Amino acid sequence: MQKVVDFLKSAEVYYLATTDGDQPRVRPFGTAHVFEGKLYIQTGKIKDVSKQIHANPKVEICAFKDGKWLRVEGKLVEDDRIEARQSMLDAYPSLQDMYKADDGNTEVFYFTDATATFSSFTDAPEVVKF
Numbered sequence: 001m002q003k004v005v006d007f008l009k010s011a012e013v014y015y016l017a018t019t020d021g022d023q024p025r026v027r028p029f030g031t032a033h034v035f036e037g038k039l040y041i042q043t044g045k046i047k048d049v050s051k052q053i054h055a056n057p058k059v060e061i062c063a064f065k066d067g068k069w070l071r072v073e074g075k076l077v078e079d080d081r082i083e084a085r086q087s088m089l090d091a092y093p094s095l096q097d098m099y100k101a102d103d104g105n106t107e108v109f110y111f112t113d114a115t116a117t118f119s120s121f122t123d124a125p126e127v128v129k130f
Helices: 004-011 047-057 084-092 094-099
Strands: 014-020 025-031 031-033 038-044 058-065 068-079 106-120 126-129
Touching: 004 031, 004 058, 004 068, 004 106, 014 047, 025 047, 031 084, 038 047, 038 068, 038 084, 047 068, 084 094, 084 106
Parallel strands: none
Antiparallel strands: 014 025, 014 058, 031 038, 038 106, 058 068, 068 106, 106 126
């Protein structure tokens, strides 16, 4: 899983795909954080992406860097503990202008049943499950 996190952080931006009913939705994200051995992402409860994840927690993310790309598919589970939210904010200080761990809006999710696939045009795919 650390290789997945390292790739996401080095790419800086990845794209998170959710569904809104039968309509796919994709948007840029930037948070990838390990807390208690799990890969977490962060958003705000007021955003449509939060509502979409709660309605259907199956998501996929994709990042590209230096001719290689990473896809991660899995389910997201909300972690409503203040410690998890604070850990994310500590890892991303730039978010602290918009979010606080106890603001009622900050929300963190961790991946379960995740399959990450590293791909390129020249190498065989590498699959990591976590």
